[in-house]
Amino acid sequence: MAFIQWDESLSVGVPVIDGEHKSLIDSVNKLHEATESLKPQRTVSTILDSFVDLVSYHFRREERVMRATGYPDLEDHMAKHREFETYLLANRHPSKEKARPPSDRDAVNHIKQWLVDHIRNDDRLYAPYTGDNPAVVTAFYETAVYEDV
Numbered sequence: 001m002a003f004i005q006w007d008e009s010l011s012v013g014v015p016v017i018d019g020e021h022k023s024l025i026d027s028v029n030k031l032h033e034a035t036e037s038l039k040p041q042r043t044v045s046t047i048l049d050s051f052v053d054l055v056s057y058h059f060r061r062e063e064r065v066m067r068a069t070g071y072p073d074l075e076d077h078m079a080k081h082r083e084f085e086t087y088l089l090a091n092r093h094p095s096k097e098k099a100r101p102p103s104d105r106d107a108v109n110h111i112k113q114w115l116v117d118h119i120r121n122d123d124r125l126y127a128p129y130t131g132d133n134p135a136v137v138t139a140f141y142e143t144a145v146y147e148d149v
């Protein structure tokens, strides 16, 4: 049984976004596996780095979709994204006085809980604003120029 198992309760109804969420979940599962099997810190850091990159890429694409579809709680949603990114960056480069390395089990559990709660409670709220038309969002994803928002 995977650490996080994707199921329909996590679907936002837009296949291209569900696909990105599945990649994020995959990455957290790898992080969990590496920490549980006590892989070297270097290995854990590499997985965490790639998770942070995926998160950043996904958040910016998602924010562009919300902006394009006129989602009214964009600012609040973006604040949640930034808060999670700040948390990840703090764990990616732990300072000497901050004894909380990325391999910390609590940190991996927090990442899991945040991601699942965010997809289920926050991401699903913008789905209706996509006009129940996944094809539009998919086309937007495929054609947009991804400069920073």
Ligand SMILES: [Fe+2]
Binding pocket: 062, 077, 081, 118, 122, 123
């Ligand atoms: Fe989000």
Ligand SMILES: [Fe+2]
Binding pocket: 021, 058, 062, 119, 123
């Ligand atoms: Fe998301």
